[in-house]
Amino acid sequence: MENIVKVAVIGGGSWATAIVKILCENLDQVGWYMRNTNAIEHIKTEKHNPNYISSVEFNTDKLKLTSDINEAVQEADVLIFAIPSAFLEKELYKLNVPLNEKIIFSAIKGIVPETGLIVGEHFHNIYEIPFDHIGVITGPCHAEEVALERLSYLTIACRDSNLAKTVADAMSCEYIKTKVSDDIIGSEYAAVLKNIYAIAAGIAHGLGYGDNFQSVLMSCAIREMRRFIKRVHKIKRDVNNSAYLGDLLVTGYSVFSRNRMFGNMIGKGYTVKSAMLEMNMVAEGYYAAKSAHMIISKQDCKSKTPIINAVYNILYEGKDAKKTFKKLTDKLD
CATH class of the missing domain: 3.40.50.720 (NAD(P)-binding Rossmann-like Domain)
Known part of the structure; x- marks a missing residue:
């Protein structure tokens, strides 16, 4: 070097x-x-x-x-x-x-x-x-x-x-x-957010949603990611590049994704604590959801981040995953 x-x-x-x-x-x-x-x-x-x-x-x-x-x-x-x-x-x-x-x-x-x-x-x-x-x-x-x-x-x-x-x-x-x-700030925020979206994908799978819904979820997730990152660090970037969209897709869909695995367990009815114990690995998206929620609250832009809001409500507010995702489906397009 x-x-x-x-x-x-x-x-x-x-x-x-x-x-x-x-x-x-x-x-x-x-x-x-x-x-x-x-x-x-x-x-x-x-x-x-x-x-x-x-x-x-x-x-x-x-x-x-x-x-x-x-x-x-x-x-x-x-x-x-x-x-x-x-x-x-x-x-x-x-x-x-x-x-x-x-x-x-x-x-x-x-x-x-x-x-x-x-x-x-x-x-x-x-x-x-x-x-x-x-x-x-x-x-x-x-x-x-x-x-x-x-x-x-x-x-x-x-x-x-x-x-x-x-x-x-x-x-x-x-x-x-x-x-x-x-783009050190934007690419790092993207790496954080994609773990939250992967938990959302896992929850959806655990609840029984199919590939059709997953595709809509990921499509909405990249747009939500773009809005979030633009809010915290506004520069010219293409979120369709592999560091943003590519990383989101592999984390949301891969069998190796611990965040998707964690979400899948939550969707199947595991508590947060039991899912963590069962995995014996850290799902970064769990911690990221809380921090992202704090940033969103300070920025007063909750209406722009329905997927992050849904994951936070399930993991930290104890909201029912099935009911929360039913409400989420009405906000996605």
């Missing part, structure tokens, strides 16, 4: 594991922080993550594994964060190494609950990282398909186009195609 010596991935889940796999295709060494020391020892001896996409086998000579986040941050120039947004601050509290001279790329598809900000804005406001040193990595791309080396696409967004291209080059390989963008 031009002008960049060391990269570290922060996180031990499926998306972090996939990103490490991709980076190992091009880099001689990749730093990798995860808090689970047992997983680290397993990777060192068995060459795969025992908990997430365990089919991926690593060349451990390329990995600099650590359970000390300060060590990972200290030794890296570029930090790629890939942990659930709900747990980001808990990890950052452990830091005693400054971040303001690092380059931060977020592969997190959520809003930080402590501040109600998307991750890029959170790093800028709280940790004083210049926006030129902040980037976003978005799909459409599921970790499970990276593990299978199925052709996937990533969008690398950063205000500094040279930096975006450098990171894009590091993440390009035979099964990953990359493109660059300067």
